[in-house]
Amino acid sequence: MSNKNTQALSDAGVSIWLDDLSRERLTSRSLVKLINEKNVVGVTTNPSIFHAALSNGQSYASQVAELAAAGMDAEEAVFKITSDDVAAACDLFAPIYAASNGADGRVSIEVDPRLARNTAETIAEAKVLHELVARENVLIKIPATVEGLEAIAETLAAGISVNVTLIFSLERYRAVINAFLTGLEAAKANGHDLTKIHSVASFFVSRVDTEIDARLNAIGTEAALAARGKAGVANAALAYQVYEESFTSERWNLLASAGAHAQRPLWASTGVKDPALPDTLYVTELCAPNTVNTMPEKTLEATADHAQITGDTVSGTYEDANAVLDTLAALGVSYNEVVDKLEVEGLQKFEAAWNELLTDLAASLQKAGK
Template structure:
């Protein structure tokens, strides 16, 4: 029988799961996906953690202990999320070792409230790296302007980084520049470059969502014909820039010193428009040396009815450029789109972080009451 996930892996796509919860860890669900569905990595974000803690009693014992110790909400959030990520790192450690450190990675994001503060981002990344204390961790840093120097600094210190919330080709070029700078500095500092890895999370489906709304607002025959073209074209052009950078004279001496390229990671691959095939952001972005992080529903859809057709990126750079030019001709302001997407993405993560803090505040208060302490009337 056909195994589309195995075919995807054979085509060079690393399959990562875009989800994590203590329920998934305790039930063995993550281990099952690693064993049966070719999953070789995990990504998380504040939204995922907020959802996990709101719908599970698996955190109750730790919450009770934290409440007993009088731990504040922010530190409780850090303790709980790093516990889950450390556990997931242990589940994936065999994969990490078998891939010589390329895969088997689990990502945890810095507090999104620090996205515009370089120094606080670096400080938080150091803390998370120390707390999780696993070689297969990725610390996620948003690709804001303030995030770029933080990315370079963390890599220079030997911290492996997942750069997140990339939407624009220009920002992606800057991210790769920060990666190269960080690896050059790490080499100068004597770090083992073979152990230092990074991915760049280029978001996909949200681009179609935003541009399709703008096309629908125009409502012409031409704009309707361009719906659903932007996201995949944008990602393919990002890959073209990746291929150029990692064939450059600047990269060559780093590769000779053992450095590994910063792999493109296709994020936001769940389909949001039911008019589109539920596997499109996976099967249309296949090539060697990339990562695709999927919600479980998308992963199951690919396993059930996905048809892997070989490389769907490298020979389509020209088509992608044509599609983006056609969108510009229709009045789509690319720079405005990607700026809005970055802003909205950060806002969503910050709102999820605030919701997580509120959930934890309520649960810690309930745990204190359950332990016999009086609730603060204020």
């Protein structure tokens, strides 16, 4: 039986995806429990999540031993292990995928973050990952770097569904939507069925507040301290305004008439970092139709326990959201400087997690091969 709060969120048009995946989650059926009881209809992964999964417990021991016996190195093994997990999760979500006409029941897997500045290699790996998982409901995650924009368009043009990740700025989000439209136009020209192609645009939320609030604390004035904890929601609300405006254009209407699905905004990094803020802030204040909220389990449990879901809390808040950003600018906080820094740091964190994953897996393979 579904939880009343997560059901209310779903009824308001928000798809709940879990920001976590591991072999243990699959074998213990804890993921099934979240599907049945907490309205979870998809899963996202990233290098940090996979590093944590492979570092804990013995769930992967037998497969690591098999891969070591087969002579695989860490690079080969990591793609085999992660794609197997994603494929199994895709199978689990297949009924939801079918029932939602492909919008949900999705499982995301990310290209090697070390390729984020290399367009050609990102495109090539996106296609390889798509073939490795070999499931229609997989989403290939591509970071929204400048170099990633062409990769996003080319991957969509090949008929592959994409989760565009690591978006912080409104300007970059507009460029992502343009890449999405360009990719669908090419996919149509290439003869692909547009009804089968889906995409989400992952707008990161809590990291914006973490960075901006640190700057406000450093300023230390009464006005600066009063502005804390507002930027993440405001930035996401303005992204939703961009979404609403972008998918009413004549360019979009031509694609929609051919069966295309709009690229939905996805709220990522929705675990609240500041204990002074409500732990469901990025759920209750970012409730809007046709969105996805990908939550760490802690946020999902908090939502189920005590979130007050009151329907759409985003539409029509754009004037207030702009006022928040104007206040920050007046206080001397540079929006462009913040979002540029966050993109660089986000890539660094994912690359570090990927390198640690490879190092740990190489050690495990060596140990298993003795």
